[in-house]
């Protein structure tokens with residue numbers, strides 16, 4: 001099956017891979033760096049020999065190409081749009097820090113999240129909500145983001161992981177039903193079961209900037225944020 005290299009090293013921008021299967025304009029590779037999308041993180045802009053990957057299928061990780069696909073056994077070059085991915089990594093780590101502030105300080109859970117290049121949507125439930133509270137939360141998150149803290153990514157058996165109360169901050173969302181979970185830990189700040197890509201150090205994120213806030217009811221406060229620089 002396809003080795004998901006982005007889970008082990010999110011900084012890979014270009015790799016060589018071998019085509020294992022082919023079906024029309026789609027192929028299965030022995031390894032990939034193209035994040036398929038999921039968990040609020042958008043799919044990478046990936047390329048195989050320069051041809052855009054339009055989709056990575058779920059059941060079997062077929063990479064669907066915009067143009068003609070290479071042949072079985074062929075060695076190919078897999079690349080991603082690094083500017084896009086790196087920004088999404090920074091947005092993703094920022095989201096974890098913000099989620100931990102809301103969780104610890106305001107007892108709020110995340111009800112939705114969509115990472116984006118320019119802006120990220122972040123929904124949470126908290127009884128009282130106003131501009132001051134939001135600005136205070138973002139300031140707390142930005143203080144944390146200025147710290148020199150290295151992230152830790154490792155695996156943990158599912159049962160052990162579920163003993164950690166804050167492992168799932170997404171309201172109603174449980175990690176996939178697999179015996180071993182991938183854990184993304186920001187030591188002293190946050191720990192979550194997560195299948196996405198993150199930066200190595202909090203200092204890479206920059207600062208969160210509030211772009212917009214919307215009140216969609218008690219269980220759905222919504223903000224959009226960007227990053228600086």
Ligand SMILES: [Zn+2]
Pocket residue numbers: 039092096192194195196
């Ligand atoms: Zn995440």
